[in-house]
Amino acid sequence: MTYGAIDAWWWPYLFILVAGWLATDFWRYLGVYLGGKVxxxxxxxxxxxxxxxxxxxxxxxxxxxxPGGALADTPLALRIGAMAAGFAAYMLVRRNVLLSIVVTEIVLIGGLAILQR
Amino acid sequence: MRHPDTADAGEAGQARHWFLRGVLAAVSIPALILATAFVGFAGLAREAGFSLAEILFMIAVVWALPAKVVLIGAVLAGNALPAVAFAVALSSIRLTPMVVALVPEMRGPRTRPWVLYALSHFVAVTSWVIALETIRGVPRDLRTTYYCGLGLSLVLFNMVVAAVTYLVAGSLPPAVAAGLLLLTPIYFLTSLWGSAREQAGKVAMVAGLALGPVAHMLVPGFDLLAAGFVGGVCAYLWHRFTRQAPA
Structure with a gap:
């Protein structure tokens, strides 16, 4: 009963409907139903x-x-370092999410470029 | 849409005007950050083996990004359908109080219930924050129209963002492809920290970060549920304990 368990075109969609749509819209509809009671x-x-x-x-x-894909080929220390640098930038510079993303990407991609030399 | 016999050109024009104002409200910094997150999401979903059609379907029917990321994380971990659904449901209970807070702002005297049920589907963090900030400036009987414009444009725009990302992701150099897959983690690391209302939320985040990889090794198949439950309950107990300590 995993995502790849049944080899039919409709299975992934049924999987997304049950594990995704039902599991989220149920809570939204409950919110409308309850009105102001929570x-x-x-x-x-x-x-x-x-x-x-x-x-x-x-x-x-x-x-x-x-991680999977291309990220799996990178050193764990570099991934954690990039995340830590991004989070530090976020904390230091006015809780800026975009900046934290840019810093993380620079550290990761820059780090990979240095390692490959 | 309402009382066709009284709906003159002016009223239809008003509705169109506020629908477009809703669309325009989607053009904002939070929406730009959300688009960045959808770039990361599309890269992650593609890596997890989802097809483009499945990704667009997921955006349309789930919408809330944390729910989708939990869904993909659970699929990547090889969890079975009941465990995946349970994890997604646990991550989404918070949608209920968000809808509860928005509905009284959105409801007009003539709003039909089915309209509210349909529009509640657009509730996720970004549209909700924008709506709560701006909806009071909208005439009450046109607030549902306004929110429809806001929610629909955010969903459709991010479907386009995800589709473009999916199509170019295969031809990226390895370092950039790796960077694409790190977008989702850094986006959620900072946005979870920023959205924590009480100290306990930050404790829960640190606990979840530490427990995720541990649970991955100890209880494969239920790792996310186990880490979420144990980390969340620990953070809650910490919340109770520290709050009662001074008394």
Whole structure:
């Protein structure tokens, strides 16, 4: 029952519908249905936000530590260094997301260019 | 759209005007950052083995980027459908209070429920932030029209961004292709930190970062769920503990 399990054209779409559409729009529709009955500030929402944040953070770390494609051919230390440099730029310069992206890319691509010499 | 007998040219013109104002509201710095994130997303999805049609389908039916990245991460980790769906659902519960906050702003006296259900699909961080900042300046009975213009243009524009990325990704030099795959991690690293409302969110982020690779080795197949649960609950307990400590 994995993404590649069934060799039919419709399987990936069914997979995306169940694991993607159903798993997201259910919560949106619930929000419309509930109207004003859920407070952003409730204790339960703090727990929900914590789990969601940890989940996405786990994905981020996995993408850096166990990457695919061209990124898999780069040294782990360089990937982590590029991420750290981007995050440092973000913290130091007015929480600028675009700048952090640029710094990360420069460190990674520049680092690869130096290593290949 | 409403009462055809009273809908004169002026009213239709007003609707068109506010729809276009919604489209224009999508032209902003947050939207530019989102487009960058979709460049990274398309590269990542392509690497994970998704076809262009599947990627566009995913953007249309899921829309929220964290949900899509969790979906791809879980597929890459080889998780089965129930585990993937559960992980995506866990990452998306926060959509409910976001919709709850937006609906009273968007609803007019004559708004039909199905319109709100349909428009709620466009709720994801960027459109939600832009809408909450700007929607009060829109006449109440045209707010749904405005949000439709905003949401629809963000979705369609990012579908184009993803398609272009997908098509050029194969012909990039290796170093740039590697950089493309690092876009998603750095985008979420900074945006998660920035969107954390309480200190616990930052603790959850650090815990998730540390636990992700560990869970990958210890519990393959359930790694994201395990890391999310354990990291999230630890951060929440930390939140409870530190808040009660001074008392």
């Amino acid at each position: 407070a952003e500030e409730s204790e339960a929402m703090v727990l929900v936000r914590c789990i969601a944040t940890a989940l996405v953070a786990a994905v981020i770390a996995s993408l850096v530590v166990y």
